[in-house]
Amino acid sequence: MANELNHIIVHCKDRRQSAAFLADLMAAPAPVDWARFTQVNTSNRVGIDFADDLVTPDAINRSHLAFLVTDAEFDAIRTRIDDGGIRFWADPAMSLEAEINHHYGGRGLYLLDPGGTVSIEFITTPYGDEPEPRNTIASQAAGPDNRP
DSSP, X not given: OOOOOOEEEEEOSOXXXXXXXXXXXXXXXXXXXXXXXXXXXXXXXXXXEEESSXXXXXXXXXXXXXXXXXXXXXXXXXXXXXXXXXXXXXXXXXXXXXXXXXXXXXXXXXXXXXXXXXXXXXXXXXXXXXXOOGGGXXXXXXXXXXXX
């Protein structure tokens, strides 16, 4: 039998707020409450179940969700980020604010959910077999992707 990811639980401070935030960014269907979880479904039918009562807020370890999106989807997400005044970074350490990366010839960015416990990454090109050197993280100096 092939292994297929069906759903994952992500701990956060406010399950409905975090789920709505992600669904809005992705233009996904509205999240659905399932008992103590609020679920966002991805296009490949993996459910992301947000939970806010299984771990105390001070004990939550930051989760990371990475989404492979098309160039058009990335542009639409970027517009929603800009329109919402949402902070984003080019790198997972969140040191290059308001920039995107160009790993493996694509585009990528990171942001946090409203509670600051879920790191969300959007990329247009999957990672290659070998990691790129970290000094290539910074975005290009000019162009529409580097809007302030």
